[in-house]
Amino acid sequence: MNAPRSLPMAPASEEVGWLGSVDAAINSFFEPITAVFSAIVFFPITIGELSFPAVVAWLIIAGIVFTVYFGFIQFRGLKVSAQVVRGKYSSKDDPGEVPHFQALTSALSGTVGLGNIAGVGAAMALGGPGATFWMILAGLLGMASKFAECTLGVKYREVHADGSVSGGPFKYLPVAFKRFGRWPAKILTGIFAVAILLFGVAGGNMFQANQTFAQIQNVTGGEDGLLGSAGAALVFGVILAVLVAVVILGGIKSIGATTSKLVPAMAAVYILACLFVIVVNFENVPAAFGAIIDGAFRPEGFAGGVIGVMIVGFQRASFSNEAGVGSAAIAHSAVKTRRPVSEGFVALFEPLVDTVLVCTMTALAIILAGAPSLQAGIDQVQGGGDAPDGVILTSDAFATVLPWFPLVLSIAVALFAYSTLITWSYYGLKSWEYLFGRGRRREIAYKVIFLTFTVAGCVLSFSQVISFTDAALFVCAFVNLLGVYLLLPVVKREMKEYLADRKSGKLEMLGIEDEDVEEAAPQR
Numbered sequence: 223m224n225a226p227r228s229l230p231m232a233p234a235s236e237e238v239g240w241l242g243s244v245d246a247a248i249n250s251f252f253e254p255i256t257a258v259f260s261a262i263v264f265f266p267i268t269i270g271e272l273s274f275p276a277v278v279a280w281l282i283i284a285g286i287v288f289t290v291y292f293g294f295i296q297f298r299g300l301k302v303s304a305q306v307v308r309g310k311y312s313s314k315d316d317p318g319e320v321p322h323f324q325a326l327t328s329a330l331s332g333t334v335g336l337g338n339i340a341g342v343g344a345a346m347a348l349g350g351p352g353a354t355f356w357m358i359l360a361g362l363l364g365m366a367s368k369f370a371e372c373t374l375g376v377k378y379r380e381v382h383a384d385g386s387v388s389g390g391p392f393k394y395l396p397v398a399f400k401r402f403g404r405w406p407a408k409i410l411t412g413i414f415a416v417a418i419l420l421f422g423v424a425g426g427n428m429f430q431a432n433q434t435f436a437q438i439q440n441v442t443g444g445e446d447g448l449l450g451s452a453g454a455a456l457v458f459g460v461i462l463a464v465l466v467a468v469v470i471l472g473g474i475k476s477i478g479a480t481t482s483k484l485v486p487a488m489a490a491v492y493i494l495a496c497l498f499v500i501v502v503n504f505e506n507v508p509a510a511f512g513a514i515i516d517g518a519f520r521p522e523g524f525a526g527g528v529i530g531v532m533i534v535g536f537q538r539a540s541f542s543n544e545a546g547v548g549s550a551a552i553a554h555s556a557v558k559t560r561r562p563v564s565e566g567f568v569a570l571f572e573p574l575v576d577t578v579l580v581c582t583m584t585a586l587a588i589i590l591a592g593a594p595s596l597q598a599g600i601d602q603v604q605g606g607g608d609a610p611d612g613v614i615l616t617s618d619a620f621a622t623v624l625p626w627f628p629l630v631l632s633i634a635v636a637l638f639a640y641s642t643l644i645t646w647s648y649y650g651l652k653s654w655e656y657l658f659g660r661g662r663r664r665e666i667a668y669k670v671i672f673l674t675f676t677v678a679g680c681v682l683s684f685s686q687v688i689s690f691t692d693a694a695l696f697v698c699a700f701v702n703l704l705g706v707y708l709l710l711p712v713v714k715r716e717m718k719e720y721l722a723d724r725k726s727g728k729l730e731m732l733g734i735e736d737e738d739v740e741e742a743a744p745q746r
Contacts (some may be wrong), residue, residue, distance in 0.1 A: 252686035256693070263693040274533040277696045281546045282536055284703045285363025288370050291710060292717065296365035296570055302724065303567040311564065311729045317381045318558035322568050325557040327486065339492075339635065342538065342584040343615030347600055349534030351510070352517025354585040356535025357542075361577025364545030365570045370706050373566030373713045375551030376559065382660075389555020391548040391702050392656040398705035414701045415653040417694040418549065422650025423675050424691040430639035430646075431462055431679030437632045437639075459680030463673040465640070470647045470669060488637050489580065495620055495627060496583035502623045503590035510589045542581060543573040547695060548702030552649050561729075563716040584616060591619035647672050 266273035289296065305311065307322050345353040371391070378397055379389025391414055399407035435458050439449040449458060500507060518531060544550060550572060557565045588596060595618040620627040647669070654668040706713075723729050 288366035316558040345538040349531040351513040353535040355518035360539030364573035367545040368569040372554040372569035375555040377562035390552035398708040419653035421695040426646025428679030430643040435680040459677035499587040593618040
């Protein structure tokens, strides 16, 4: 996920005139609300002297249950996943809005980003190299959660007369909860919709805009540089809002087309930089992996020992890849397909890329580089202080072999934030439609509000609002996973039928009989 568990860095304008007064008033209003809400959402489970959020345990348990229930599909289904992403079993006449690859990149743009860069650095300081092992394990478990929720997102989607699609948890949660009665189903799904909408407008929008401006301001001279004034922040916000508007006004097709180019390019630049650091320190790679394994099971000096480091790793991975939260199922539901589970196979790649690949490479680069700031950060945490800024640890690691890379990293952060922003605009829109109905005017009203908050994110910090909406996102995990549990037999049936048809060669036939299509994947 692209919103780390720390507050956003406030732009210089926070302390300037009426802008600072507005910011302070809003933060003061939300502070007591945020404290209560966060205490409920992140209610801690205590083991000895250790405490960690119950929501993280809920996500981990779901990943384990789904992995076993689907027969370790994240491992045996990767070949099928690769074939589906390449379009092997697709037809241009399939219902939906975007191809499998674009649905994948749209969803990835909402997860790959600041959490991978800053979150991993923070994990290294909090849990040392051993946290990487548990992050990888959490990513592998998360693949099964994504498989289930994204299959359901397509299974129960609605394809409208104009070809547009509404899907994801807004469609399958009412089905899952209908056994509780009509109103409980509406209330639970409504809670999910409100939580996603809040995070989409603030956490997925304002936070990203805020961090984009902060990074660009930093590399242009800070508060004394070109973008140091409140007026510059406002102008930057308007320009960013215009750039976002150009994409989101075109809907998911435009978002998919943009992210299908932007996400692979961003990932390629970042991974190449990681590989460069790894190659330069290649002789130390075995020792680095040794430190990861050893640190996972014999973490000397870290609070809580093995369990403490395990918790850090699982927390960072859960906050990064959003497996089980339900947000990715919204983007995946727009895919062009007649077989819902085909997109479940595509979704397997998300945690694999986000956590197992990108987070692991970031961790390796930090460990191999051995920048002084890493040990200083570890010492700071062990001394009772807060975790240092993860972006700084990652940037310092790259700077040991690429002195100019902090500038490139700033650009990467800006692009990651931009892609996340446009993806969450779509998630928020689907929540808006569930709550207020579809319609051109309603859609325009939502996008105007969204873009207004984009500008506000650059000018103000709204730190308590961000904390509140960040907590709201994890409300979705409780509601979404409960619904997925209730519909697991549906996913398993779809999976078995699809794999049987693949084995028999039926999937190779593009001209499937209509009755077979309807039996395999009925569209509502």
